[in-house]
Amino acid sequence: MGEFEVGGKRQFLWVLPFSVDRGIDWTIAIVLPASDFANPTDAKTRTIFGLGLLAIPLAAIAGACIGRKFPALTATASGTPESVPPDDIAAVALPESPGDRPIAFRAGTAQEYPTFQGNRRAVVPAWQPGTPSIEFPVSSLNDDRDSSDRPIRLLVVDDDPTTLATLTEYLSSAQYKIFQASSSLEAIDRIENNLQPDLILFEAQISDLDGCQFCQKIRERFRFYELPIVVLTEPTPDATTTEVLDWGANDYLTKPIVKHELVSRIRTHLHLAHLNAAYSRFVPKQFLQLLQKDSIVDVKLGDNTLKEMSILFSDIRSFTTISEKMTPEENFRFINSYLSRMEPVIMANRGFIDKYIGDSIMALFSGSADDAIQAGIAMLHTLVEYNQHRANVGYPPVKIGIGINTGSLMLGTVGGINRMDGTVISDAVNLASRIESLTKEYGVSLLISHQTFAKLQNPSAYNMRLIERLKVKGKSKSVAVFEIFNGDPPPLREAKLATAGIFEEGVLFYYGSSFRKAAHQFEECLRQNPEDKVAQIYLDRCRQHQIT
Known part of the structure; x- marks a missing residue:
């Protein structure tokens, strides 16, 4: 509270600064002539006090609701016009830092007022008939904060x-x-x-x-x-x-x-x-580093580099069926809920997301092929936690498939003068996508190519088995495809590990056209592990070949 004189009459100033937990600061100012204290209280004075007291809880409620939406706030306090003569009050400057002293200028004299905390400035305009106003632009509404809303x-x-x-x-x-x-x-x-x-x-x-x-x-x-x-x-x-x-x-x-x-x-x-x-968030910094650019402003159309990398594709199974049961808003909420959990896992394993394609993820790993596989396994573990969350709120579980390939690719920018995009071009990318599509065919979660297998530092560190010899269009040699089942539920993982040798013998017999021997191996796999969908698929194929 402070006081000053205007035309020989005492005036009282109340400034009530406070903060609301949601991050908004408020300042309420009331200017009242001393005559309203000395004289019997009239209706206008009672109204002023009532409004001032009412403003405090209203400000708290509004602050909690609207957060930090507005760039400035204005508090207006009424006084009797005759108590504020013309040309007396020009300005009141509240401090811009806790160490500054505010000065009130009046009729050639200056009087100090108590220091207020925070960065505030109050301006009382020259008097006009009517009600004077005091405007407080609240700086904390525009303070520097990052996207997580924590203080800088x-x-x-x-x-x-x-x-x-x-x-x-x-x-x-x-x-x-x-x-x-x-x-x-x-x-x-x-x-x-x-x-x-x-x-x-x-x-x-x-x-x-x-x-x-x-x-x-x-x-x-x-x-x-x-x-x-x-x-x-x-x-x-x-x-x-x-x-x-x-x-x-x-x-x-x-x-x-x-x-x-x-x-x-x-x-x-x-x-x-x-x-x-x-x-x-639109052009990953790893993309700039691979192009040897310090900033996005340095990137030009056609910039490119040749690099051996591992490519990871992932996709939500039966997304169209899931999507049809949701509104557009629910679709985006679901996709972002899923993707926001997968992105940190990929980055934690030294990868970066090249692009989102609807519900699909395409990620690149410029280091070891192990990084890509570790990311894939971590994604499956994260999916288990996500499905637990979905079950708690009554939603069905989500399944994904992941395909990984390693090879040389061209990374660069494509487009036109007004719109360009970063992308990768290579057969290795197409093969990674093709391998991911096989996960749905075989009912497994994670498949890798033999090119990725060959780049692993220690292949025995992973639970894996040979799944397929894939014929690729335009290529003379087949591509061996392996399943990594470290991310499977523990009982299924142990069963696959116990039958891995029998299963791989069956695959080799199958591709050697020894369908009877292959069928025997797959029957043994299913006897020990009835949940092995891949063994069942191969057994059905063997029987079909025997019939024909």
């Missing part, structure tokens, strides 16, 4: 405790969450221990590592668009100062630091980083 995290690195404290005070008032480090090595250690800052503010003259070494260490792990670095330097010639950009920094500021410039620069680089993060 800044890592401030400086070996001077005074400077470190000052920078922390500046930036905390701008709604950032500040993490401190008093040395370069401490900063690097914090990042290696899973601190994920959105921006680093670094003092160039720090003692343990120079700015160049520090930036190089950070850039070994993060590209410039993933983690911006802003360097603080002493006043030096331009040629010396701009060297920091060659270190890998995004920007620099020379001392003395002006708070508003510092905050403005930080916001600019955070905005650019957020834009790049948004772009990466």
Whole structure:
């Protein structure tokens, strides 16, 4: 609460700032002339008090409901017109940081008011007949937050405790969450221990590592668009100062630091980083790295590279049947619920999603073929958890098929001047898709080609068996296809493992046209494991050949 005089009459100002858990801040201001306290309370005064008290619970309810939807809020308080003479009040400036003192300007005099927390500015316009208004643009409604709605995290690195404290005070008032480090090595250690800052503010003259070494260490792990670095330097010639950009920094500021410039620069680089993060959701950063591009703006139509990679295709079984029973909105909710669980699993195994094709996923792995298989197995384990969730809410389980192939492919950009897309072109891609389609035919979950098998570091680490010798159109040699059944339910997995030798002998007899011997092997498999759908398919084929 504060008070001031207007035309020799005391005026009272109440400012009631508070926050709601959902992230919205509100400020209610009431200006009332002292005469309304001294004189008997009239209906207008009672109305003012009633509205002011009512505004608090209404603001809390509205804040919880609408979150952070509006860029500015306005609180209007009424007073008697004669209590606010013309030309007396020009402006009231509330502080822009906790350390600033607000000043009220009136008729050539100035009076200080208590400091309010947060970043606020109140403007009382020159008086006009009617009701004066006080507008409070609430900065926290527009504060910098990332897509997960967590506060932006800044890592401030400086070996001077005074400077470190000052920078922390500046930036905390701008709604950032500040993490401190008093040395370069401490900063690097914090990042290696899973601190994920959105921006680093670094003092160039720090003692343990120079700015160049520090930036190089950070850039070994993060590209410039993933983690911006802003360097603080002493006043030096331009040629010396701009060297920091060659270190890998995004920007620099020379001392003395002006708070508003510092905050403005930080916001600019955070905005650019957020834009790049948004772009990466459409063009994966791994795609840019394979094309040896630092940013999406560097990509041109026709850029390409030749690379050996493993390609993973996955598809939801009977999706059309499932989809027909849902509304369009339910379809998208279902697909996104499924895909959002599979994407992290693929990325955790050093892969990236090249494209979504409806309910299908096409993922690429530029490292070991083991990464692709580990991702496929992890997807099946994740599917078990997802189906448990679906069962809890009354939905039927979902089944998927996964096919993996390894080979050389061309990765690049295709399209026209106004629309281009990243893609891969190769027979290896087509074969991966063909192998995935076999999972439905045989009723299994994960199949790989012999090209992928040949690239495995330790094939015996996986539970697998030979399934098929696939004839590929346009190719003279057949492709051996193997089932990986590590992701099967434990009882089925153990049964397949116990009969793997008998089953593979049956497959070899079958492709050697020894159908009677093959049938005997498959009958034995089914005796030990009646749930083996592949053995049943081969047994039926053998009997058909014997008849013909």
